[in-house]
Amino acid sequence: MNLPEWLKVSVPALTPERGVKEPGFIKKNLEEIASLMRWMMDTEESAGRRGLLQTFDPRARILGILFLVVATAVTGNTIGFVSIMIIILLLSYLSSVGITDMVGRVLPSFVFTGVMVLPALLSIVTPGTHILTIMIGTKEIGITYEGLRTAGTLLVRVTMMVSLVALLLLTTRQADLFTGLRGLPVPAFLVTALFMAFRYIFILLRMAEDVNLARRSRTIDHGLLRDTQGWFASRIAFFVERSMKMAEDISMAMCSRGFTGEIKGMDMDGMKRRDYLWLGGTSFVFFIILGLY
Amino acid sequence: MHIPDGYLGPKTCGIFYLSMVPVWYLASVRIxxxxxxxYLPFLALASAFTFIIMMFNFPIPGGATGHMVGGTVVSIVLGPWAGVVAMSLTLSLQALxxxxxGITSLGANSFNMAFLMSxxxxxxxxxxxxxxxxxLRQTIACAIAGxxxxxxxxxxVAFELGIQPMIAHASDGTPLYAPYPLSITIPAMMIPHLLFLGPVxxxxxxxxxxYIRKREDLVFHRHKEDLHLAPLYRVLIFLVLLTPLGLLAQGVPWGEWDIEGLKSLTGYVPSGMERLNSLWSGIMPDYTIPGLHSDTGSAIGYVISALVGSVTVIGLVYLWGKVWHQR
Structure with missing residues (x-):
């Protein structure tokens, strides 16, 4: 294999003249890769527990949760929100989903949305009946009832929708998720491509971890910004190269095993009575909320 | 740039899903x-490296870091259609x-980051x-494109979020989804992107x-072949961009008037239409049961309508399962 020219350029050795300090982006990359790996392992561990949702067929589980997600998206009244909230809590409890796992997945969206909606509380954004008034100079700014309602509605809706998706992830093994999608009216090639992409992400993540670790172990100083940016770009080019080579190898392997471009899925068992009951229940909630919309 | 679940109303989400279906279909056919x-391993790997590009921190002056969206890199290297599918797959994995x-906002996110950006x-x-x-020209072109x-x-994104208070609000005008109007969302999104995230x-x-261009064998998408199709694509982009404008429309869609609406517009109702109007109004029009007009009756009507809907869903799923099983 011919080495590219940029790989042959020798970079002068860095010396710890300004003290040992590793570049922040390497540390962040490694932290993010580790966090992603941990996230996926935690999800698999939780999905392996015994519980109500875990007993349903993956197709029914996905479809049922989707009914509830769309119901949450549609609802605009307190009864709807409270009903779905109770359903989420019940499902979490009956499916042995730990509160820590759930909070870990919901908290980032909750905090982000919470901060994002703060200005909507104020009368300058959402005029209405003042609940609390603050004087800034000669100007009167207040928290309005309408602002509180707007912010509250969005925060509750987002938290509940994220909770439902988290519930699906925490009760479904990754392989089952793709099996479930295959059983739904999603084009087979899309599901297969998704599944393959998911697998390759982990291979590329391991590679990304290796290149970042290698860089970190050789780094004793920040170095020039130009060099670190060059390193970033060269690594992305490396990933593109590896990905395309891997795609070529895999397509040849698939061809040698008789793949002609047509995707054939494995036969799946039919759904059981409890799956239909679950679908009936969730779709009932969905239609009730749609009626109230 | 990812719009989470709950920020966009159901109508907006539905419109973007519907807009993206033909794009996904066309892209998959072309690929x-x-x-x-x-095509299969190629798309999977393209999606995987798109994920990695989005995840890597890019070093910027002052010791800070930023994330690239990477849609332009992917579309320049692989071509726009492959870029659309690779990016959509990545967004689906990220959401799922x-x-x-979000799952409900996946159509909108794909429209923004996969289609529009590519x-x-x-x-x-x-x-x-x-x-x-x-x-040099190529480098400048990449920078401008990015x-x-x-x-x-x-x-x-700013537009989609900013129109929510106009199109999805409670009866008293309180926004039900993203709460800020266009006058806030546009500067809030554009100032950081024009000054900071855009240059990154x-x-x-x-x-x-x-760097990728230094490996000639990697740039396998032949850009010149697409030149004669450019005007068609530009028209397509323009038309798709106009699609969400329909959300702003008030009142009844043209041609979907009821009898009263038609009468107020034209002054009369054609006799044939009047006769056919009462022919079929659904088993349970407006989620009510004929004859039950009280509050309790309406509530019962809602519940029964929901039950009928649920049973229909179960039946359809059962039938789908049977059909799927036979394939």
Whole structure:
């Protein structure tokens, strides 16, 4: 294999003249890769527990949760929100989903949305009946009832929708998720491509971890910004190269095993009575909320 | 840039899903035609490296870091259609497995980051390099494409969020979804993108593509072949951009008037239409049971309508399962 020219350029050795300090982006990359790996392992561990949702067929589980997600998206009244909230809590409890796992997945969206909606509380954004008034100079700014309602509605809706998706992830093994999608009216090639992409992400993540670790172990100083940016770009080019080579190898392997471009899925068992009951229940909630919309 | 669940109303989400279905279909047909049986691993790997690009931190002055969206890099290297599918697959995985972005907003996110970004970035790059493709021109083209595409995408996101208070609100006018109007969402999205995130995307795109270009065998998408199709794509982009404008329309859609609406518009109702109007109004019109007009009756009507809906869903799923089983 011919080495590219940029790989042959020798970079002068860095010396710890300004003290040992590793570049922040390497540390962040490694932290993010580790966090992603941990996230996926935690999800698999939780999905392996015994519980109500875990007993349903993956197709029914996905479809049922989707009914509830769309119901949450549609609802605009307190009864709807409270009903779905109770359903989420019940499902979490009956499916042995730990509160820590759930909070870990919901908290980032909750905090982000919470901060994002703060200005909507104020009368300058959402005029209405003042609940609390603050004087800034000669100007009167207040928290309005309408602002509180707007912010509250969005925060509750987002938290509940994220909770439902988290519930699906925490009760479904990754392989089952793709099996479930295959059983739904999603084009087979899309599901297969998704599944393959998911697998390759982990291979590329391991590679990304290796290149970042290698860089970190050789780094004793920040170095020039130009060099670190060059390193970033060269690594992305490396990933593109590896990905395309891997795609070529895999397509040849698939061809040698008789793949002609047509995707054939494995036969799946039919759904059981409890799956239909679950679908009936969730779709009932969905239609009730749609009626109230 | 990822819009989470709950920020967009159901109508907006539905419109974007519907807008993206033909794009996904067209993209998959074109990719299958171009790559033959190799399309599957190619798309999967393209999606995986798109995920990695989005995850890597890009070093910027002052010791800070930023993330690239990477849509322009992917579309320049792989072509716009492959870019659309690779990016959509990445966004789907992020929404389904990593909780990043929403499931209901996946159509909108794909429209913004997969479709809009890929095509804007690709055709900007193509237009600038069409006459001369010197390395310097290519680098400048990548930077401009990266900057422009990320800003247009940000503008689309700002627009989608900003119209929510107008189109999805309670009876008293309280917004039910994203609460800020266009006068707030546009500056809130555009100022950081024009001043900070745009330059990061521009510089990152130029740098990454310049490194990729050093390996001639990697740039396998032949840009010149697409030149004659450019006007068609631009028209397509323009038409798709206009699609969400329908959300702003008030009142009844043209041609979907009821009898009273038609009478107020034309002054009369054609006799045939009047006769046919009462022919079929659904088993339970407006979620009510004929004859039950009290509050309790309406409530019962809602519950029974929901039950009928549920039973229909179960029946359809059962039938689908049977059909699927036989295939």
């Amino acid at each position: 299958k035609k171009t790559l033959g049986f190799r 497995l990593f909780g990043d972005g 095509f804007t970035g690709y055709y900007t790059y193509l237009l600038i390099t069409s006459r001369s493709a010197s390395p 900057y422009l595409s990320v800003n247009i995408t940000a503008l689309a 995307e521009a510089f990152g795109t130029a740098l990454v593509v310049s």
